[in-house]
Amino acid sequence: MIGERVRKYRQSKGMSLTELAERAGVAKSYLSALERNIQQNPSIQFLEKVAVELNITVDHLIKDDVAEIQSSLDSDWEDLVKEAMQSGVSKEEFKNFLEFNKWKLNNDD
Structure with a gap:
């Protein structure tokens, strides 16, 4: 459920309900109702x-699989991917690099 994911991400960032509501400019009561699954159809603007x-x-808030992938990445991997993205490495270049490394590992025998 969306509310459960909002709570999980909020808590992982060390934010209180009040802090998130104030920073996002949303009603604390609505955010609380969402996290408790009382409110289940938030607008896309609210989620943004x-x-x-x-x-x-x-x-990350809508899809289970994205949340699971995100939570399985440790911070070093996350930082490495962000660094690659910021340095201008394309997805295709990154995939090619990984494929080359796989090939090299298999052929170094």
Whole structure:
């Protein structure tokens, strides 16, 4: 559920409910109702405001699989991927690099 994911990300960032609501410019009561699964159909605008403050994408709040992938990445891997993205490495270049390394490992025998 979206509310459970909002709570998980909020708590992982060490934010209180009040702090997230104030920073995102949303009603604390609505955010609380969402986290308790009383409110279940938040607007995309609401989710965008919350996601920005949590430094995640709206997809992380909507989809289970994205949240699971994100939580399985340790911070070193996350930092490495961000560094590659910021340095201008494309997805295709990164994939090619990984494929080359796989090939090299298999052929170093």
